[in-house]
Amino acid sequence: MTTQKQEQRHGLRFSLRNIAFSHFCEKARWTLDYYGVPYVEYRSLPWMHIISMFRHRATIVAGPECSPFSTPFLTCTPGDSTADATGDRTIKLNDSTDILGFISDQFAAPSDNSTIDASVNLYSDDAATKAKILALEERFDLMIGPHVRRIAYYEIFVKAPRSVQRELGHHNNAGKLQSWLWSMFVPLWGWLIIKFFNINEVSAARSMDILKREFEHISQVLESNSTGSGYLVGSQFTAADLTLASLASIVLGVTHKEGYGAWLPPMTVMRPEGQAFCKELRQTTAGKHVLRCYQQHRGEKPPGSSYGYMFFGLW
Numbered sequence: 001m002t003t004q005k006q007e008q009r010h011g012l013r014f015s016l017r018n019i020a021f022s023h024f025c026e027k028a029r030w031t032l033d034y035y036g037v038p039y040v041e042y043r044s045l046p047w048m049h050i051i052s053m054f055r056h057r058a059t060i061v062a063g064p065e066c067s068p069f070s071t072p073f074l075t076c077t078p079g080d081s082t083a084d085a086t087g088d089r090t091i092k093l094n095d096s097t098d099i100l101g102f103i104s105d106q107f108a109a110p111s112d113n114s115t116i117d118a119s120v121n122l123y124s125d126d127a128a129t130k131a132k133i134l135a136l137e138e139r140f141d142l143m144i145g146p147h148v149r150r151i152a153y154y155e156i157f158v159k160a161p162r163s164v165q166r167e168l169g170h171h172n173n174a175g176k177l178q179s180w181l182w183s184m185f186v187p188l189w190g191w192l193i194i195k196f197f198n199i200n201e202v203s204a205a206r207s208m209d210i211l212k213r214e215f216e217h218i219s220q221v222l223e224s225n226s227t228g229s230g231y232l233v234g235s236q237f238t239a240a241d242l243t244l245a246s247l248a249s250i251v252l253g254v255t256h257k258e259g260y261g262a263w264l265p266p267m268t269v270m271r272p273e274g275q276a277f278c279k280e281l282r283q284t285t286a287g288k289h290v291l292r293c294y295q296q297h298r299g300e301k302p303p304g305s306s307y308g309y310m311f312f313g314l315w
């Protein structure tokens with residue numbers, strides 16, 4: 001049986017603009033992959049994303065440490081069959097949580113389970129359960145995402161060799177021209193990142209402390225789930241698990257081969273202290289849970305998805 005929502009899927013075109021290796025962008029990518037929604041992915045590298053996003057810049061910034069050019073940025077455009085020739089009916093979302101909510105609303109299987117080929121809703125139809133999922137998602141957005149970013153950038157742009165920094169701009173993380181500019185000016189991009197996010201030994205150490213405490217708290221939540229499912233809320237994988245897994249993945253060293261949707265440097269190229277931190281988090285209940293979510297729930301790109309480029313395929 002085909003629902004109205006599924007019919008809509010065929011009449012909509014999705015494009016996702018992102019900074020390929022960003023974990024907030026991984027959250028949006030995982031959402032689309034999970035629900036099997038084909039999309040065109042436009043990948044950028046930091047700072048060059050301003051050019052990619054210039055036409056789409058927001059009037060309201062998506063959150064702390066964000067600019068108007070913040071990614072992920074999803075557009076949803078009606079296809080030819082439903083297009084209105086006079087008006088722009090494109091839906092635009094520039095926040096990973098909004099994207100997860102919107103896509104779930106459009107494409108999740110209804111609670112009566114009458115649609116066999118739709119993915120299970122990542123939010124619950126039960127109001128109290130949904131409120132718990134949303135509260136955890138918000139907490140991870142604020143307490144995991146920014147701290148993971150600070151630690152990762154500290155390890156890469158302050159502590160890792162230049163060769164590691166350069167590699168980040170390759171491996172299909174962006175078009176050829178961006179990759180070339182990244183390599184040419186990598187000390188400048190790194191310096192700008194360090195300044196913009198206030199990255200130094202003290203701020204990185206503080207983020208590491210906060211993250212350790214958050215992992216302890218999350219481990220307790222997982223261990224005290226009365227269903228014994230090992231998930232954060234109830235007995236199934238939800239938006240809370242997806243958010244935690246995508247936002248924590250980088251600091252746990254989840255690689256592209258293990259399911260991360262873009263290329264990341266392997267942990268083995270980091271300094272010993274960085275590797276030790278990663279191993280410590282991996283051994284927690286929360287860390288193990290993230291790895292399990294990647295193994296069991298990180299789907300592939302849906303058929304019909306592709307990569308999009310600007311400037312004659314070079315950007």
Ligand SMILES: N[C@@H](CCC(=O)N[C@@H](CS)C(=O)NCC(=O)O)C(=O)O
Nearest residue numbers: 022024063066067069070071095096
């Ligand atoms: N709360 C936002 C955070 C997004 C975010 O921090 N995006 C970063 C990538 S990790 C970004 O694009 N930064 C560049 C900018 O703001 O110009 C979300 O969940 O989408």
